[in-house]
Amino acid sequence: MKKSSIITLSVLIFLTFPTISEGMSLRSLGVELHCRCIQTESRPIGRHIEKVELIPANSHCEETEIIATLKKNGQEVCLDPEALWVKKIIQRIMSNKKR
Structure with missing residues (x-):
């Protein structure tokens, strides 16, 4: 060489x-330098959720991401932000924050 x-x-x-x-x-x-959610869950799983994380759209991901952690095994599931039940959960979380 x-x-x-x-x-x-x-x-x-x-x-x-x-x-x-x-x-x-x-x-x-x-x-994170990219979107975390590849696919989302639209079926109601509300009673299985321990916590919800809302990640607003940013320079690395154009979509708002809603990630739920399940009670049973701690698995993270991406939720469909357009699903009616998910919108209700987000409204409930936002109203609790205002208090």
Whole structure:
């Protein structure tokens, strides 16, 4: 291998490392760089929900995401924001916050 190739490879590795570590540190801080929900649940599962997380649309995801954590196993389920029962849950949460 030529000396210039080794130098080029070293520079490339040096420049790539901060990019990789920056992405890792953002993820460790809880910053998502894409939408979390691939598909959503529209069937009523209200009685199985322990908590609900509302993630507003942002620069990394154009959709508002509603993620429910289930009581039984802690599994996270993405809810359909257009489902009537989900809208009612969100209204209830929002009215409780105003008090």
